[in-house]
Amino acid sequence: MPEPQEPEGVIAATGMGGAMDLAVSEGASLEGAGPEGGPSGGPAGKPRSLWSDAWLDLRRNPVFIVSALVILFLVFISLWPSAIASGSPLKCDLAKAQQGSSAGHPFGYDGQGCDVYTRTVYGARTSVAVGVLATLGVAVLGSVLGGLAGFFGGVWDSVLSRITDIFFAIPVVLGGLVLLSVVTSNTIWPVIGFMVLLGWPQISRIARGSVITAKQNDYVQAARALGASNSRMLLRHIAPNAVAPVIVVATIALGTYIALEATLSYLGVGLKPPSVSWGIDISAASPYIRNAPHALLWPSGALAVTVLAFIMLGDAVRDALDPKLRG
Numbered sequence: 071m072p073e074p075q076e077p078e079g080v081i082a083a084t085g086m087g088g089a090m091d092l093a094v095s096e097g098a099s100l101e102g103a104g105p106e107g108g109p110s111g112g113p114a115g116k117p118r119s120l121w122s123d124a125w126l127d128l129r130r131n132p133v134f135i136v137s138a139l140v141i142l143f144l145v146f147i148s149l150w151p152s153a154i155a156s157g158s159p160l161k162c163d164l165a166k167a168q169q170g171s172s173a174g175h176p177f178g179y180d181g182q183g184c185d186v187y188t189r190t191v192y193g194a195r196t197s198v199a200v201g202v203l204a205t206l207g208v209a210v211l212g213s214v215l216g217g218l219a220g221f222f223g224g225v226w227d228s229v230l231s232r233i234t235d236i237f238f239a240i241p242v243v244l245g246g247l248v249l250l251s252v253v254t255s256n257t258i259w260p261v262i263g264f265m266v267l268l269g270w271p272q273i274s275r276i277a278r279g280s281v282i283t284a285k286q287n288d289y290v291q292a293a294r295a296l297g298a299s300n301s302r303m304l305l306r307h308i309a310p311n312a313v314a315p316v317i318v319v320a321t322i323a324l325g326t327y328i329a330l331e332a333t334l335s336y337l338g339v340g341l342k343p344p345s346v347s348w349g350i351d352i353s354a355a356s357p358y359i360r361n362a363p364h365a366l367l368w369p370s371g372a373l374a375v376t377v378l379a380f381i382m383l384g385d386a387v388r389d390a391l392d393p394k395l396r397g
Contacts, residue, residue: 124390134386140379148195155191159184159346168362180351180365181358190368193348196341197376200258200265201328207266208327209320212273217312219274220281221304227278234271242268243333250339261340265327276319280312287311318388325380332373348373 128134147154162184170178177186219230245268253260284290285308293307334340335349343350348369355365 124387127390128386131386131390133382134390137379137382137386140375141383144194144198144376144379147191148198151192151195155188157185157188159189159192160344161185168358168365170362170364177368178362178364180355181362182354186351186365186368189346189351190348190372192346193351193369194372194376196258196345196347197328197331197373200261200331201324201380203258204262204265204269204327204331205320205324207262208269208273208323209316211266212270213277213313213316215270216274216277217281217304217309220278221285221300221308230274230278234274237268237271240268242330243337246330246334247337247339250334253339256342256345258341258345261331261334264334265330269323269327272323273316273319276315277312280315281308284308284312314391318384318391321387322381322384325377325384328380329373329377 162182163179164183166179167181167183168179172178175185175187177190180186180189215230219227246264249264249267250260285303290303290307293303298307331340332347332349332352335342335347336353338353340349341347351369352366352373355362355369359366
């Protein structure tokens, strides 16, 4: 007689994010399909998962490599800006206002006599911190609310859908002008809180649709028939197969949040001096664009490169995690 199989052994995930019920003989035939396990086989002869396939594709994608290197450099100077900028971003000399590049000051000086290079380097810390923290908050809140709505459905799903419709109707920049204009704090937390408040509905919609699709798969139905609890089905069977779209959208949105912080700071309702931000520097340099264009071009260029790097990274991750785009 064959030995009884454990419930966990009955459900086996495929390498494309879905799952299927495998008998013992079928599982053995897959594991022995050639020295490398066939086209999607791993080094041990087992089928590769979605994530291992995605990582293999990403390592061969030059767009991912370039964007990842740029982001790693931004993270490095955000954590240790003094490694490449020895001065203080708040040290200014009006006698040098609007002067061009010189020895030790390759980007020149702004309208207040501050070193543009030092302020550009230190501005990366604020932008990256706001983007990462806002993205984490949006991803966690949106994923939890959307995932629960998609899994349980019913009244909870209907209420959440109507709430997200209300938030989608609020213009982001106009909402920032209204909500942040009454905030007097000079920290990054009000800006992050505003982004999370208006950003979670998008992730919620993505997570809801992904969970609804995943819970209809055979492996989830099999787990339910075997008596798995709701929390076990969500955490073990549904979440790993529904999280890919959330990661893609969150990665692209990170660059958007960096641009949004700069926009709000430029309009005077985001970060405020003495905080160092690319948006603040762009706003301060705008009146002097004819006399000192360098003070505007360098922080603007840094902002553009940062946003582009995160968008390119998100596109590369999307291509790697979407099975339909595989050859």
